Amino acid sequence: MQAIIVDDSKAMRAILRNMMEDLGFAVWEAGGGAEALDLLRHQGRPDVALVDWNMPGMSGVDLIRQMRADPLLEGLRILMVTTEVEAARVAVALQAGAQEYLMKPFTAETLQEKLSLLGLRKG
Amino acid sequence: MKKEDFPFLRQLAREMSGISLTEDKAFLVESRLEAFASREGVASVDDLIRRLRQEPLNGLHQRAMEALANHETLFFRDIAPFEILRRWIVPEILSRGSSGGRVSVWSAACSFGQEPYSVAMLLREHFPALHDSALRLVASDFSTVAVERAASGRYSQLEINRGLPAPYLLKYFEQHGLEWQLRPEIRRMVEFERLNLLNTLPAAAPFDIILLRNMLIYLDLDLRRSVLGRIRRALKPDGFLFLGISESTFGIDDGYSPVAVDNGCYYRLRPTGGLL
Ligand SMILES: C[S@@+](CC[C@H](N)C(=O)[O-])C[C@H]1O[C@@H](n2cnc3c(N)ncnc32)[C@H](O)[C@@H]1O
Numbered sequence: 001m002q003a004i005i006v007d008d009s010k011a012m013r014a015i016l017r018n019m020m021e022d023l024g025f026a027v028w029e030a031g032g033g034a035e036a037l038d039l040l041r042h043q044g045r046p047d048v049a050l051v052d053w054n055m056p057g058m059s060g061v062d063l064i065r066q067m068r069a070d071p072l073l074e075g076l077r078i079l080m081v082t083t084e085v086e087a088a089r090v091a092v093a094l095q096a097g098a099q100e101y102l103m104k105p106f107t108a109e110t111l112q113e114k115l116s117l118l119g120l121r122k123g
Numbered sequence: 124m125k126k127e128d129f130p131f132l133r134q135l136a137r138e139m140s141g142i143s144l145t146e147d148k149a150f151l152v153e154s155r156l157e158a159f160a161s162r163e164g165v166a167s168v169d170d171l172i173r174r175l176r177q178e179p180l181n182g183l184h185q186r187a188m189e190a191l192a193n194h195e196t197l198f199f200r201d202i203a204p205f206e207i208l209r210r211w212i213v214p215e216i217l218s219r220g221s222s223g224g225r226v227s228v229w230s231a232a233c234s235f236g237q238e239p240y241s242v243a244m245l246l247r248e249h250f251p252a253l254h255d256s257a258l259r260l261v262a263s264d265f266s267t268v269a270v271e272r273a274a275s276g277r278y279s280q281l282e283i284n285r286g287l288p289a290p291y292l293l294k295y296f297e298q299h300g301l302e303w304q305l306r307p308e309i310r311r312m313v314e315f316e317r318l319n320l321l322n323t324l325p326a327a328a329p330f331d332i333i334l335l336r337n338m339l340i341y342l343d344l345d346l347r348r349s350v351l352g353r354i355r356r357a358l359k360p361d362g363f364l365f366l367g368i369s370e371s372t373f374g375i376d377d378g379y380s381p382v383a384v385d386n387g388c389y390y391r392l393r394p395t396g397g398l399l
Contacts, residue, residue, distance in 0.1 A: 085280060085301075086298070087292075087293060087296075087297075087298045090289055090292060090293055091293055093289075094289055094290060094293070098289075099289070100288070100289050101289040101292075102284060103280055103284050106284060109285075110281075110284050110285055113197060113285055113286050114284075116202060117199070117202070117286070117288055
């Protein structure tokens with residue numbers, strides 16, 4: 001299974017990469033929305049996208065809207081991973097097209113629990 | 124903690140909760156008792172144990188044994204049981220003429236309430252007609268602290284991060300600062316009580332569905348057998364029992380037979396099992 005991690009923090013990407021690789025995912029990384037869209041255009045659709053909210057340039061929510069508008073990415077599961085913890089924010093992310101929402105801080109276990117809500121199990 | 128205190132604690136736990144304290148848990152037991160002693164204003168673990176030894180059984184013993192319980196839980200834990208309830212079991216019960224459109228559920232070791240509330244949200248979402256007199260949803264735990272917290276329906280950010288689908292968070296919770304409060308419409312669906320599975324069954328028994336998940340693992344074999352035997356009497360003859368993912372009735376109680384469905388498994392009473 002393949003996952004794209006979109007986060008402007010290199011440290012956060014490394015943490016997520018480790019956790020996802022432990023769960024058996026092949027991981028692609030992007031430091032921002034534009035880079036992510038570019039990567040997706042070349043690599044095709046992964047199984048899941050882990051998207052941060054606050055990034056310079058394109059926000060995570062805008063990125064999600066763009067991914068949802070792209071027919072080639074149909075079926076992509078999207079998990080927002082963010083420090084935004086307001087209910088209103090969760091609502092915005094879901095409206096944009098994220099299916100699940102993980103609040104920072106989190107552990108490898110909570111990440112795995114969210115992935116299994118998306119129908120992605122370990123193995 | 125003195126070495127000779129461990130067998131005493133082990134016996135106390137066995138009698139009061141059934142939780143099996145093996146030597147390899149000595150360190151864990153001591154650190155939990157240390158935290159407990161300081162909450163209770165007792166100077167040290169040794170003082171605490173002295174009191175437990177000297178005093179006749181009282182609230183202190185109960186609370187100390189509660190402090191040794193593991194309350195680990197999350198919303199929609201393992202998912203499969205909830206999917207099976209939604210896809211197969213609840214529709215089957217409702218389609219039986221004998222059910223009269225009513226369903227009864229017991230979450231028998233409910234910890235902080237995530238398990239019974241997951242059932243409640245699932246039913247509200249997919250079987251909206253099941254409420255008030257059509258639904259009996261009972262949840263219990265041996266720990267007073269756990270039952271009180273569960274009944275409050277208040278959860279931390281860490282807890283709502285675990286297993287709860289984001290759309291349910293928006294629909295069924297209200298945010299209060301860093302905490303999330305379950306809405307009254309869901310809270311009202313669940314009746315909580317403090318109940319020790321070693322010796323009691325809820326007054327509302329028997330049930331169509333019982334969740335007894337991730338509790339038997341903490342018990343010795345003979346106590347597992349006795350709890351499963353008692354649970355048999357709390358289950359309707361055509362009822363459904365769910366255990367935790369690493370638990371089974373195999374080799375313990377042959378009154379049950381396992382049924383594997385989708386990615387999960389539940390147990391039914393063998394035809395003669397419940398009547399003997
Ligand atoms: C690990 S939790 C399981 C919670 C939930 N069923 C789940 O699967 O996520 C185990 C619970 O069993 C409770 N427990 C332990 N001994 C018990 C007993 N003798 N009677 C009732 N509950 C007991 C503990 O207090 C604890 O809350």
